[in-house]
Amino acid sequence: MAVTLRALQTVVPPTILIQEQVRDIFAAQPGLSRLAQRLVSTSFNVSGIETRHTVIAELTLDNDSTEPQFFDAHKQLLLMPSTRVRNELYIEEATKLFVEAGRRALAACPDIRPEDITHVVTVSCTGFYAPGPDYMLVRELGLNASTQRYHLGFMGCYAAMPALRIAKQFVEADPNAVVLVVSAELCSLHLRTSSDPDTIVASSLFSDGAAAGIVSARAPLAGEKALGLDLFETVITPVGEGDMAWKIGDEGFEMILSTYVPHIIDEHIEGALAPLFARDVSITGQLAATASLEADAVGSTLGAAVLTLAPPASLSSVIEHWAIHPGGRSILDKTEAKLELRPDQLLPSRQTLRTNGNMSSATILFVMKAILDGPATADGERVCAMAFGPGLTVESGLMTVTEG
Numbered sequence: 001m002a003v004t005l006r007a008l009q010t011v012v013p014p015t016i017l018i019q020e021q022v023r024d025i026f027a028a029q030p031g032l033s034r035l036a037q038r039l040v041s042t043s044f045n046v047s048g049i050e051t052r053h054t055v056i057a058e059l060t061l062d063n064d065s066t067e068p069q070f071f072d073a074h075k076q077l078l079l080m081p082s083t084r085v086r087n088e089l090y091i092e093e094a095t096k097l098f099v100e101a102g103r104r105a106l107a108a109c110p111d112i113r114p115e116d117i118t119h120v121v122t123v124s125c126t127g128f129y130a131p132g133p134d135y136m137l138v139r140e141l142g143l144n145a146s147t148q149r150y151h152l153g154f155m156g157c158y159a160a161m162p163a164l165r166i167a168k169q170f171v172e173a174d175p176n177a178v179v180l181v182v183s184a185e186l187c188s189l190h191l192r193t194s195s196d197p198d199t200i201v202a203s204s205l206f207s208d209g210a211a212a213g214i215v216s217a218r219a220p221l222a223g224e225k226a227l228g229l230d231l232f233e234t235v236i237t238p239v240g241e242g243d244m245a246w247k248i249g250d251e252g253f254e255m256i257l258s259t260y261v262p263h264i265i266d267e268h269i270e271g272a273l274a275p276l277f278a279r280d281v282s283i284t285g286q287l288a289a290t291a292s293l294e295a296d297a298v299g300s301t302l303g304a305a306v307l308t309l310a311p312p313a314s315l316s317s318v319i320e321h322w323a324i325h326p327g328g329r330s331i332l333d334k335t336e337a338k339l340e341l342r343p344d345q346l347l348p349s350r351q352t353l354r355t356n357g358n359m360s361s362a363t364i365l366f367v368m369k370a371i372l373d374g375p376a377t378a379d380g381e382r383v384c385a386m387a388f389g390p391g392l393t394v395e396s397g398l399m400t401v402t403e404g
Contacts (some may be wrong), residue, residue, distance in 0.1 A: 001171075001172065001175055001217055002217065002219070002228050002402070003167075003168045003171045003172060003215060003216070003217055003228070003229045004215070004216065004217070004218070004219065004220060004226045004227065004228050004229065004402055005164060005167075005181075005213045005214070005215050005226060005227040005228075005229055005368075005399070006108075006109055006213060006214050006215075006216070006218075006220055006224065006226040007104075007105045007106070007108035007109040007112075007212075007213055007214045007226075008105070008211065008212075008213040008227075008365060008368055008369040008372060009101055009104035009105045009108055009211065009212050009213070009369070010101070010209065010210070010211045010362075010365065010366050010369055011097055011100045011101045011104065011209065011210045011211070012053040012208065012209045012210075012356060013053050013054060013055045013093065013097070013208050013209075014053075015053060015054050015055070015056065015057050015059060015060060016051050016052070016053055017051065017052040017053065017054055017059065017188075017207070018050075018051060019044055019047065019049045019050055019051065019052065019204075020044075021061065022044065022052075023040065023041060023044035023045070023204075025076060025078065026040050026044070026078070026193060026200075026203060026204075027040040027041055028076060029077070029078055029193040030077075031193075031195070032193070032195055033195050035195075036194075036195035036197075036200065039197055039200050040200055040203075040204070043200050043201050043203075043204040044204045046329060046330075047204045047205055047328065047329060047353075047357075048326075048328070048329030048332070048350065048353050048354055049204070049205065049353060049354060049357050050354050050355065051354075051355055051356070051357075052188070052206075052207035052208075052356060052357035053188075053207055053208050053209060053356065053357075054188035054207060054208050055089065055093035055094075055097075055186050055188065055189070055208050056070050056071070056089070056188055056189065058070055058071050058073070059071050059188070060073070061073060069081045069085055078191075078192065078193045080192060080193075080251045080252075081251070081252070082250065082251060083248065083249065083250060083251060083252055083253070086127075086189045086190065086252045086253075087127050087128065087129070087189075089186075089189060090126060090127030090128075090129070090186050090189055091127065091129045093186060093208075094124065094126070094127055094133060094184050094186055095133060095136050097184040097186075097208075097209075097210035098122065098133040098136060098137060098182050098184045098210060099136060099137060099140045099141065100210070101182050101183075101184065101210040101211055101212035102137050102140075102141050102180055102182050102212050103140075103141060104212065105180065105182075105212040105213055105214055106141065106180075106214070109214050110221070111218065111221060112178060112214060112216070112218070114141050114142045114143050115142075115143070115144055116178045117141075117143045117144070117147055117178050117179070117180050117214075118144075118147060118148065118170075118174070118176070118177045118178050118179065119147065119148045119149075119150070119167070119170050119177055119178070119179040119180070120134050120137050120138060120143070120147055120148070120149045120150070120179070120180050120182070121134075121150045121151075121152065121163045121166055121167055121179060121180070121181045121182075122134045122137065122149075122150070122151045122152070122181075122182050122183070122184075123151075123152045123153075123155075123159045123160055123163045123181070123182070123183035123184075123361045123362075124151075124152075124153060124183065124184055124185055124361070125153060125154045125155055125156050125159065125185065125246060125360060125361060126185045126186045126187055126189060126190065126253065126360065127186060127189070128153065132151055133151065133182070133184065134149035134150065134151050135149065137180065137182060143180075150166065152166075154246065155361070155389060155390075156244070156246055156360065156361070156389030156390045156393075157325055157327060157358070157360045157361055157363065157364075157387055157388060157389040158325070158361070158364075158387035158388055158389035158393055158394070158395040159183070159360075159361040159389065160181075160183045160211075160361045160362065160364050160365050160387065161232065161234075161364065161385065161387050161395035161396070161397055162232075162234070162395060163181050163183065163361075164181060164215065164229060164232070164397065165229075165232040165397070167179035167181050167215035167229075168215060168229045168232070170215075171215060171216055171217050175217045176217075177216065177217075178214065178215075178216040178218070179214065179215040179216065180212065180214055181212060181213050181214070181215060182210065182211070182212040183210060183211055183212070183361045183362040183365060184209075184210035184362060185208060185209065185210070185359050185360040185361055185362050186208045187206035187207055187208060187358070187359065187360050188206065188207055188208050189208075189252065189253075190206075190252040190253040190254075190255070191203045191206065192251065192252060197259065198255065198256050198257050198258060199254075199255070201257050201259065201328075202255040202257050205257075205327070205328055205357055205358040206255070206357060206358050206359075206360065207356060207357030207358065207359050208359060209356055209359035209362045209363070209366065210362055211362045211365035211366055211369070212365075213365065215229065219402075219404060220402055220403065220404035221404045222404045223403075223404060224403070224404040225372045225373075225377065225379075225401060225402070225403050225404075226372070226401075226402045226403075226404070227368060227372065227383060227399040227400070227401065227402065228399055228400040228401075228402045229397070229399055230280065230397075230398040230399055230400055231276060231279050231280060231397065231398045232276075232395070232396070232397045232398075233272075233275050233276035233279070233395075233396050233397070234393065234394070234395050234396075235268075235271070235272040235275065235393075235394045235396075236391050236392070236393055236394075237264055237268040237271075237272065237391070237392045237393075237394065238268070239264060239268075239392075240260075240261065240264045240391065240392030241391060241392070242256070242258075243256070243257075243258035243260050243261050243264060243392060244256060244257055244258065244261055244388070244389065244390050244391065244392050245390050246390055261327070261328075261331070261388075261392065262328070262330040262331050262333070262334045263334075264392055265331055265334055265335065265388060265392075265394075266334040266335075266337075266338050268394070269334075269335060269338055269339065269386075269394070270338065270339075272386075272394040272396060273384075273386075273396060276384075276396045276397070276398060277398075280398055283318055283319070283382075283398075286314070286318045287314060287315075287318060315339050315340070315341070316339070316340060316341050316342050316345060318382070319382045319383070319384045319398075320345070320381040320382060320383075321345065321348075321371045321377065321381060321382070321383040321384070321401070322335075322339075322341055322345045322346060322349070322383070322384050322385075322386075323348065323349065323364060323367040323368050323371055323383055323384070323385035323386070324346060324349045324367070324385075324386050325349070325363055325364045325367070325386060325387035325388055326349045326350065326352055326353035326358060326363060326367070327358055327388055328353075328358065329350075329353065331388070332346055332349055332350060332353070335386075348367045348370035348371050348374070349367050351370060352366045352367050352370060361387075363387075364385060364387045367385075368383070368385065368399075371383060371401075372401070377401055378401065378403075379401055379402065379403035380400065380401060380402075381400070381401045382398065382399070382400055382401075383398070383399040383400070383401065384396065384397070384398055384399075385397045385398075385399060
């Protein structure tokens with residue numbers, strides 16, 4: 001039975017942050033050391049980002065609010081609201097994004113009605129409330145009151161991948177299941193001024209956005225492109241537990257994002273992919289051929305060896321599309337070089353980063369949608385998706401483009 005992800009839809013809030021303007025504001029904040037000022041300029045300049053989006057309407061240069069909470073435009077001063085203030089705005093604005101993304105996904109699937117949805121899986125790590133976004137989706141979209149609801153919270157940038165895996169498992173357990181998956185992240189609520197290098201890097205990258213899709217055993221309609229969900233794998237790297245972390249502080253959530261993360265990914269990305277590829281006979285067979293091995297002798301136990309022996313460049317021909325979470329430009333650079341991918345294969349990730357920044361868990365769904373929307377994407381082509389998060393955790397998946 002084929003399980004398919006359909007109707008991928010994305011939403012961003014209306015307030016746009018111009019990276020150069022944000023850079024200058026952060027660099028001019030009082031109390032920064034000279035080293036921190038230089039690091040702000042460098043981090044923002046090499047981020048690969050041109051624009052980002054935020055739910056904080058007052059984060060604009062022409063803001064005339066008389067009682068600003070996040071940014072005093074008259075003084076050009078970034079403020080430090082409490083975690084409670086930030087979370088109250090999350091409750092208001094995240095609900096809007098969750099509901100709008102879910103509504104768009106349903107509208108993009110005319111053969112699926114709200115009452116057909118059997119499960120809802122929501123994802124977010126940038127705020128908390130209960131009844132939460134899973135409840136709000138049921139109420140606002142007119143879903144059945146008996147809809148089963150699950151929320152994946154505080155997992156970080158990789159969380160949309162286990163959400164898709166869970167949705168696939170629901171459908172495999174019940175072929176009539178129809179699962180609405182929605183991720184919404186409001187990372188900008190937790191941006192702050194600081195001389196701490198990790199905080200500066202985070203401030204140069206993160207933004208807000210939401211994405212949704214529908215997972216079921218129903219085939220796509222004529223002319224519709226979707227993603228067949230083939231396999232998923234999770235790997236924790238041997239190092240990196242302290243290099244990417246997400247904690248709750250008195251003045252918002254605090255991100256630890258070490259500059260060593262791209263090096264960890266560079267060293268361990270092949271090992272993280274090996275167990276995923278080992279489970280796909282067609283891929284191990286093709287890699288075995290490039291490694292001068294007998295394709296019919298390759299099984300799951302030899303998958304890691306095949307990946308090691310096969311020339312890295314063969315990956316770009318075996319798997320046409322790569323949905324890599326754009327945690328930052330350096331992560332994409334390391335991935336492209338290590339796996340010897342073609343530059344065009346990372347264009348969806350780089351374009352997502354350039355126009356939207358890092359929206360935590362929602363970002364990988366933006367990249368998948370960009371791949372599906374590409375004019376050259378054809379039925380039957382394979383997609384490898386990867387997302388990275390605290391731990392350091394690597395979530396990966398193999399998918400197949402499916403056209404109705």
